[in-house]
């Protein structure tokens with residue numbers, strides 16, 4: 001049988017195993033895996049590692065921030081950047097504005113994705129205003145239509161109180177959705193911020209002290225209890241502290257339906273990245289902030305044990321100018337500076353370098369954390385694995401290629417690279433989305449508007465990986 005395309009002789013990596021094989025693709029799906037397969041077209045993958053395309057389940061694209069600032073990236077620029085870094089599916093946000101119907105927010109973001117996305121995508125529904133018209137009916141209906149994840153905050157101006165979070169958990173459980181949570185205690189943050197400003201401590205490095213680790217620890221522990229009580233699955237976003245990892249591990253040991261992620265900036269950076277002359281440190285400002293080396297080790301241990309299941313980018317793009325980080329002026333105090341960094345394009349190379357090239361946890365675990373687990377946990381049934389029937393979303397890595405990041409070498413619209421000077425070994429040279437090449441030898445070939453919205457089936461408290469093992 002002749003296939004559309006055969007990727008020949010690569011080292012094929014799944015979350016379970018690594019083997020040398022040809023991968024045959026027809027009509028955008030993996031049709032066969034074996035040897036001696038032939039196709040209308042072929043690519044020689046000898047010497048390359050073939051992984052599932054990355055699934056980045058936490059990124060902010062074409063989204064209005066809580067401060068009323070638009071992200072620097074559109075779907076066109078963000079998905080270009082993602083693809084250039086080996087990622088073929090993203091889950092970004094459909095952010096409800098105050099007073100806005102959820103259905104309207106979902107339709108608005110769906111139109112943005114349909115217009116610009118060059119890779120496949122889905123949305124977490126941000127619940128910002130439970131008082132908005134038709135809130136509960138819209139929420140249940142949207143979940144039923146295939147939007148299978150929500151996002152709530154315990155802080156920021158869109159934070160929900162415990163009663164409202166419990167209500168959202170109950171609706172999510174009934175309708176079959178996973179609730180993602182930004183968990184930091186609002187009162188602890190407010191108190192710290194007031195004290196720092198009174199002391200005249202307004203610089204980006206002071207942002208770190210303004211988000212005390214206790215804020216994360218308390219809110220994570222509380223959200224784990226709410227999930228347990230509601231028997232509704234939650235995903236704790238961007239875990240940064242050792243104590244929060246311990247809270248999550250304890251909750252999971254009790255049987256609470258709790259999953260959790262961390263991000264490369266918590267694994268590889270510490271709070272001193274914020275300590276630069278003037279407001280330069282604003283480029284690295286994110287919430288929660290980067291922590292300590294001991295926290296990094298605890299996060300890695302949590303990933304190794306499976307108490308944390310995945311690594312997302314939390315791509316939150318703002319330019320270092322008056323349209324973004326410096327919208328409140330060139331000497332803005334830290335509370336007036338937007339939080340977030342670009343990460344879509346660097347997530348996979350940073351993790352490949354650490355896990356595969358340097359050997360920390362290995363290639364299979366790299367695939368699990370960056371593609372298989374996010375696809376399984378978020379209900380992306382055709383993504384995140386290499387086997388017949390799955391979408392032919394594949395990233396081909398040159399494991400020997402070494403790159404040192406430059407000042408502005410990413411393909412997003414952010415204009416700086418927070419990883420400038422950081423070297424990685426292992427590079428995504430070819431990327432395929434549903435069998436179509438979107439990156440060819442490092443050259444972008446994606447087409448805006450061809451990325452598909454991913455309908456998802458119900459998510460419950462039991463989530464299993466490709467082998468049927470509970471995650």
Ligand code: DUC
Pocket residue numbers: 060182285286287288314316339340341
């Ligand atoms: N923190 C968030 O909570 N969201 C976006 C970026 C960030 O740093």
Ligand code: ZN
Pocket residue numbers: 182237238287
């Ligand atoms: Zn967050």
Ligand code: ZN
Pocket residue numbers: 058059060314316
């Ligand atoms: Zn985020």
